[in-house]
Amino acid sequence: MLARYSDGTWELKEPKTPRARRTVTVPKSVIGTLQRHRKAQLEERLRVGEGYTDHRLIFAATNGSPLDWRVVVQRHFNRVIREAGIRRIRPYDLRHTCATLLLGAGENVKVVSERLGHASAALTLDVYSHVLPDMQQGAAERMESIMTA
Numbered sequence: 001m002l003a004r005y006s007d008g009t010w011e012l013k014e015p016k017t018p019r020a021r022r023t024v025t026v027p028k029s030v031i032g033t034l035q036r037h038r039k040a041q042l043e044e045r046l047r048v049g050e051g052y053t054d055h056r057l058i059f060a061a062t063n064g065s066p067l068d069w070r071v072v073v074q075r076h077f078n079r080v081i082r083e084a085g086i087r088r089i090r091p092y093d094l095r096h097t098c099a100t101l102l103l104g105a106g107e108n109v110k111v112v113s114e115r116l117g118h119a120s121a122a123l124t125l126d127v128y129s130h131v132l133p134d135m136q137q138g139a140a141e142r143m144e145s146i147m148t149a
Contacts, residue, residue: 001015
């Protein structure tokens with residue numbers, strides 16, 4: 001994990017908990033995008049030469065160092081959100097949106113919990129319980145279908 005300090009320095013550290021280190025499967029469409037990004041990143045690394053320090057980051061500045069989070073949000077994220085016609089949100093809100101959409105689509109709460117890195121599915125249920133009432137109707141309809149088949 002990337003730890004940033006108030007004096008502007010940073011360091012790569014091990015995550016705070018074992019659950020924080022996890023593999024998250026991404027959609028196939030994202031794989032292609034990441035492969036193209038990696039190719040461009042390797043080309044940039046060759047162009048920069050010895051001035052590039054490889055920290056094995058997926059997204060890095062042109063010299064290999066971590067991106068400045070505030071700059072990314074102000075210069076890029078907020079622009080994309082504005083152009084998409086979405087009210088102003090924080091990048092962290094995307095995590096909540098992802099979990100809400102997955103649960104609303106009927107994804108197993110255990111799967112969503114693991115993707116979020118929650119300690120338990122109970123925590124996920126506590127945080128996202130507002131999504132579940134709408135899911136009750138779907139469960140009732142599936143039960144009806146099972147019983148009348």
